[in-house]
Amino acid sequence: MTGATAQHLSAAAGPNEADGAHRLILEQFVTGVAVLTCGDAQDVEGVTVSTLTLASRRPPMVSVALRRGSRGLxxxxxxxxxxVNALGARQADLARHFARRHRARGVGQLAGEAWSDLAEDGVPVLVGAVGWLTCRVRGTVEVGDHELVLAQVERAVRGAGAPLLNYAGGLHGLTEATLHTERD
Incomplete structure (x- = not known):
């Protein structure tokens, strides 16, 4: 390796050292950012996530890890x-809003936020999302201090625009120009 150094962890690394190192490594993965919404316009809950992943293509299923004991879970x-509201490149403030633990509860957390018509089952959908999925919980798995939620996708709607991304602990918007250049 020229001009770069690598930090290696041995199998004998202590739990605290491994914990910090795994976070540094995982921050190098680029992930999409979404806000999960549930409830209805009268009693809504939203939470920002970047742990959403495809669990199955047939049937279409996703998984998301949520902190055990959290309001969102x-x-x-x-x-x-x-x-699942997939956030657009210009929605970083919205992602930060729903990531705050001490925000208003219920409909109060919608104050100042733009919501579209409700999904078929009454769940609010964010205006400006680059797409959204309506999901139904099929099961959970306890994993350390989180629960992995497995959900079947019942409806998918693709919007327009470039996505908001999480990389190295920060939020970054992918531009439309980059999006189209990379696909060509």
């Missing part, structure tokens, strides 16, 4: 249906 397990 409790609401999602209570309602059993939710919407």
């Amino acid at each position: 409790q609401a999602l397990l209570s309602t059993r249906t939710f919407v």
Whole structure:
């Protein structure tokens, strides 16, 4: 390796050292950013996630990891249906809003936020999202301090625009020019 250094972890590394190192490595993966919404316009809950991943193509399923005991997880397990709002490049403030633990509860957290018509099952959908999925919880798996939620995709709607990305602990918008250049 020229001009670069590598930090190696041995199998004997202590839990604290491995914990910090794995975060540094995982921050190098680029992920999309979404806000999960559940409930209805009267009693809504939203939470920002960047842990959404494809779990199955047939049937279409996704998985998302949520912190055990969090408001978002409790609401999602209570309602059993939710919407994945894939955020657009200019929605970093919205991602930060729904990432805050101490925001208003219920409909109060919608203050100043733009919502479109509700999804078929009454769950609010964010205006400006580059797409959204309506999902139904099929199961959960306890994993350390999180729960992995497995959900079947019941409806998918693709919008327009470039996505918001999480990279190296920060939020970054992919530009339309980059998006089209890379696909050509």
